[in-house]
Amino acid sequence: MKVAEKTTNGDKMRFLIQEGLLDPTEAIVRANRILQRDFLFDDPYNMEPTHESYHMDPITWQHSPNGDPEWLYVLKRQGYLMDLMFAAQAQKDPRYLTDARTLIFDWIDQNLAHPETWRTIDTGIRLMNWAPVVQVLRKQDFLNATDEAKIRDAVQAQMAYLRTHFIDRYLLSNWGVLIVTGPLVYGTLQQKTIAEVDMTWCLQQLETMCALQIADDGSHWEQSPLYFIEVWRDLLAVQYAFGRYRRELPLLIAQKIAAMRRMAPYYLTPAGTLLQLGDTDAVRIDELIQTANMMVGQITSVTEKLPLHVDYQLVAIANQRLSFNRYAGYSGGVELPLTLDSPVSGNYFGRSTWNKNADYWHVINGNIGSGHGHVNLGHFDLIIKGQPVLIDPGRYTYVDGEERHAIKAAAAHNTVMIDGQDYDVPIASWEYQTLGTPLANMAWHGDGADAITSIYQVAPEKGTKATITRQFVWLATSHTWIALDHGQAHGQHQLTIPLNFAPRFHVKQAGDRWQAQLRTGRPVVDVFVGEANGTVTTGPYSARYNQMSTLQRLTLTQDFKDEAFHGLVVAPTDTWHSVSVVPARQAENPKGVVAPQFCYALRLADSQGNRTYVVWQKQNTAKGYQLYFVDDVPVFGNLTIIQVSAAGDITRQLVRW
CATH class of the missing domain: 1.50.10.100 (Chondroitin AC/alginate lyase)
Structure with a gap:
C-alpha cells in the first residue's frame, strides 16, 4: 500500500x-x-x-x-x-x-x-x-x-x-x-x-x-x-x-x-x-x-x-x-459480533444489526474511572428501532458548579438509588466525596434474548449501606427491555429509579402505563412499572460541550422495609396488552403465595393471548421444594425466560440455575 x-x-x-x-x-x-x-x-x-x-x-x-x-x-x-x-x-x-x-x-x-x-x-x-x-x-x-x-x-x-x-x-x-x-x-x-x-x-x-x-x-x-x-x-x-x-x-x-x-x-x-x-x-x-x-x-x-x-x-x-x-485487494470481511461483554470495564453492549434502524442497548456497572466518569453504576442506555429512548445526558461543561454536578449525578442516569441519594457525590468538577462499589456482573446471550446482571453497593454519606441488584433482559423479537430490580437496606427506605428520556420525547401517564410520545403527540414507547409511583420533571441534556438543552425525566419511587423488588418494561407502543407482577406458589406448600425474594415473576401478555414470563428466584430455597408455579406454569432456576403461546405451548430459556 x-x-x-x-x-x-x-x-x-x-x-x-x-x-x-x-x-x-x-x-x-x-x-x-x-x-x-x-x-x-x-x-x-x-x-x-x-x-x-x-x-x-x-x-x-x-x-x-x-x-x-x-x-x-x-x-x-x-x-x-x-x-x-x-x-x-x-x-x-x-x-x-x-x-x-x-x-x-x-x-x-x-x-x-x-x-x-x-x-x-x-x-x-x-x-x-x-x-x-x-x-x-x-x-x-x-x-x-x-x-x-x-x-x-x-x-x-x-x-x-x-x-x-x-x-x-x-x-x-x-x-x-x-x-x-x-x-x-x-x-x-x-x-x-x-x-x-x-x-x-x-x-x-x-x-x-x-x-x-x-x-x-x-x-x-x-x-x-x-x-x-x-x-x-x-x-x-x-x-x-x-x-x-x-x-x-x-x-x-x-x-x-x-x-x-x-x-x-x-x-x-x-x-x-x-x-x-x-x-x-x-x-x-x-x-x-x-x-x-x-x-x-x-x-x-x-x-x-x-x-x-x-x-x-x-x-x-x-x-x-x-x-x-x-x-478490491482487501482481506475478507470481518463480521463483528452483535454483543460485546467487557467484564474488565463493566460495560456490556448489544444490538440487532449494524444498520441505522437497529436496536441497541448498553449497560455499565464498573469503576467510575477518572474525573471524566459519571455516577452511573447500574445505568443502561436503550435505542429501539434506531430511535434513542433512554439515554445519558452528556457532559456540557468542565466548569465546576451546579450544572456540572447535576449532569454527572446519579439522577441524570438510568440507575437505581436509595432514598434519592447520590451514591458518588460530586464535590468539584473532577472529584467525588464518596464512591459506590461495583460488586459483580454476569452476562448471558441466548436465542433471541440476552441477560445482564449488575450488582453494586452504595454507602451514602447520610444513610444506610445498600446493595442493588439489577437483572436486565432483552427480548429481541418484541424489541422489549426488562429491568428487574432489587434493593436491600436495613430499615425503612425508598427505591428511586430515574429514567432520562431522549429530548424528542414527551412523557405522560396513559392508563396502566407511561408513554413516551414524540412532540407531535404520536406515542412511540410504552413503559410499564410495578408498584412504584412516577413523577415527570425536567432534566439537563447536552449533545455537545457548552450546549445545553433539556429532557424529560420520569422518576419512579417505591417505599420498602429492608428489601424491595421492582419490575420495569420498556417496549414499542402496543407491543404488550398488559404487564403484571404475578404471584408464585411453592410446590406442595399449603400456605400459598411465597415472598418475592423466593420467586418474583413478571408476566407480559400480548393481544393475541401469548405470554412471556421473566422469573427471578433471587434467594435460594432452604425449606421446601425448589420448584415454583407461576400461573400454574412450573418454574425452576435463578433467572428464567418462559414463552407460553396462545395454544399453550411452552418454551423455556434457563439463564442461570
Missing part, C-alpha cells in the same frame, strides 16, 4: 479527494475563517469546542475573549494548522501555507519566552499538529535555514518543558498519552529534531501508559468514549509515523491499538454517533474507524454502514495512497 516518498504529500491528499475518501469542504471553511482571524473551534476533535466566533487580529495569546481558559487552551493547540494545510493541498493555494507559517512563528514569538502560560497537554497536542505541517512547509520551501533553526529551538524547548513537568499521575491519564505522542510523531517526521534520548523516554512512558490504561479488550479505564477516541487517535498517529519511517513500535503498543480498533464500533450508536457515556459528546467518528480499518486492509460490519471518509491528519502523517477501490 506504500508508494515512493518522492510523490508529494499534497498529491496523495488530492488523490484521496478524487477517490471521495477526503472531503475538504469543512476544512476550507475553517481555514478561510482563520485567514480572517475569526476563531470558531468547531472541529470534531476540538475536545472543548466552542459555538461562538471571535475575531482576534492581532492574536492576544494570553487573553481569552470570553473569559473561559479552555478557549485559550484550544487556541494554543493550533489544530487549525491542519485545516490550513488541507485547504492548501485541496486548492493548490499557497496563501494557506503562508498563513500556517505565520501562525507557527506568531506562537513562538509571543509564547516561547512564557512557559508559565503553557500546559503539558496543550504542548503535546501542539507538537502533534506541527509535525505534518512543518514537514510540508519545509518540503515546499516555505522555510529557510533560519526559520528551521528557530522552529527546532522552539520544539526542543517544548520537549524540555514536557520532561521537566511530567508527573507520575500522567501515566494513568489521557493527558499523559497526548503529552508524549506529539513529540514521538514530530521527532519521527522531522528526524534528528528531537534527541534520541527524549524519543526513547517518550516511547517508554507511552508503553507504560498503554499497559496501565488500556485493557486487553481495548477498553480505556477513564470510562469515556470521547477520551477513548482521543487516546486511540494519537496512538494511531504514532503507529503510522513509525511505520512510514520504519521505526520499531513496541509490540504491546501495537496490540493495544488493535484491541481499541476492535472495541471502537461498540461505542457507536445506530445513528453513527458516539455513545454518551461519562464526559462524551454525541459526535461522529466515521473517519477514524474507516482509517484504522483501511490501514490494515480490513472490511468489517461497519465499513459499508458509515461514510467512506478517512481522517485527514492521520493519512497526512502516514503519507499513504489509500483506496478501498470497491474493496
Whole structure:
C-alpha cells in the first residue's frame, strides 16, 4: 500500500479527494475563517469546542475573549494548522501555507519566552499538529535555514518543558498519552529534531501508559468514549509515523491499538454517533474507524454502514495512497459480533444489526474511572428501532458548579438509588466525596434474548449501606427491555429509579402505563412499572460541550422495609396488552403465595393471548421444594425466560440455575 516518498504529500491528499475518501469542504471553511482571524473551534476533535466566533487580529495569546481558559487552551493547540494545510493541498493555494507559517512563528514569538502560560497537554497536542505541517512547509520551501533553526529551538524547548513537568499521575491519564505522542510523531517526521534520548523516554512512558490504561479488550479505564477516541487517535498517529519511517513500535503498543480498533464500533450508536457515556459528546467518528480499518486492509460490519471518509491528519502523517477501490485487494470481511461483554470495564453492549434502524442497548456497572466518569453504576442506555429512548445526558461543561454536578449525578442516569441519594457525590468538577462499589456482573446471550446482571453497593454519606441488584433482559423479537430490580437496606427506605428520556420525547401517564410520545403527540414507547409511583420533571441534556438543552425525566419511587423488588418494561407502543407482577406458589406448600425474594415473576401478555414470563428466584430455597408455579406454569432456576403461546405451548430459556 506504500508508494515512493518522492510523490508529494499534497498529491496523495488530492488523490484521496478524487477517490471521495477526503472531503475538504469543512476544512476550507475553517481555514478561510482563520485567514480572517475569526476563531470558531468547531472541529470534531476540538475536545472543548466552542459555538461562538471571535475575531482576534492581532492574536492576544494570553487573553481569552470570553473569559473561559479552555478557549485559550484550544487556541494554543493550533489544530487549525491542519485545516490550513488541507485547504492548501485541496486548492493548490499557497496563501494557506503562508498563513500556517505565520501562525507557527506568531506562537513562538509571543509564547516561547512564557512557559508559565503553557500546559503539558496543550504542548503535546501542539507538537502533534506541527509535525505534518512543518514537514510540508519545509518540503515546499516555505522555510529557510533560519526559520528551521528557530522552529527546532522552539520544539526542543517544548520537549524540555514536557520532561521537566511530567508527573507520575500522567501515566494513568489521557493527558499523559497526548503529552508524549506529539513529540514521538514530530521527532519521527522531522528526524534528528528531537534527541534520541527524549524519543526513547517518550516511547517508554507511552508503553507504560498503554499497559496501565488500556485493557486487553481495548477498553480505556477513564470510562469515556470521547477520551477513548482521543487516546486511540494519537496512538494511531504514532503507529503510522513509525511505520512510514520504519521505526520499531513496541509490540504491546501495537496490540493495544488493535484491541481499541476492535472495541471502537461498540461505542457507536445506530445513528453513527458516539455513545454518551461519562464526559462524551454525541459526535461522529466515521473517519477514524474507516482509517484504522483501511490501514490494515480490513472490511468489517461497519465499513459499508458509515461514510467512506478517512481522517485527514492521520493519512497526512502516514503519507499513504489509500483506496478501498470497491474493496478490491482487501482481506475478507470481518463480521463483528452483535454483543460485546467487557467484564474488565463493566460495560456490556448489544444490538440487532449494524444498520441505522437497529436496536441497541448498553449497560455499565464498573469503576467510575477518572474525573471524566459519571455516577452511573447500574445505568443502561436503550435505542429501539434506531430511535434513542433512554439515554445519558452528556457532559456540557468542565466548569465546576451546579450544572456540572447535576449532569454527572446519579439522577441524570438510568440507575437505581436509595432514598434519592447520590451514591458518588460530586464535590468539584473532577472529584467525588464518596464512591459506590461495583460488586459483580454476569452476562448471558441466548436465542433471541440476552441477560445482564449488575450488582453494586452504595454507602451514602447520610444513610444506610445498600446493595442493588439489577437483572436486565432483552427480548429481541418484541424489541422489549426488562429491568428487574432489587434493593436491600436495613430499615425503612425508598427505591428511586430515574429514567432520562431522549429530548424528542414527551412523557405522560396513559392508563396502566407511561408513554413516551414524540412532540407531535404520536406515542412511540410504552413503559410499564410495578408498584412504584412516577413523577415527570425536567432534566439537563447536552449533545455537545457548552450546549445545553433539556429532557424529560420520569422518576419512579417505591417505599420498602429492608428489601424491595421492582419490575420495569420498556417496549414499542402496543407491543404488550398488559404487564403484571404475578404471584408464585411453592410446590406442595399449603400456605400459598411465597415472598418475592423466593420467586418474583413478571408476566407480559400480548393481544393475541401469548405470554412471556421473566422469573427471578433471587434467594435460594432452604425449606421446601425448589420448584415454583407461576400461573400454574412450573418454574425452576435463578433467572428464567418462559414463552407460553396462545395454544399453550411452552418454551423455556434457563439463564442461570
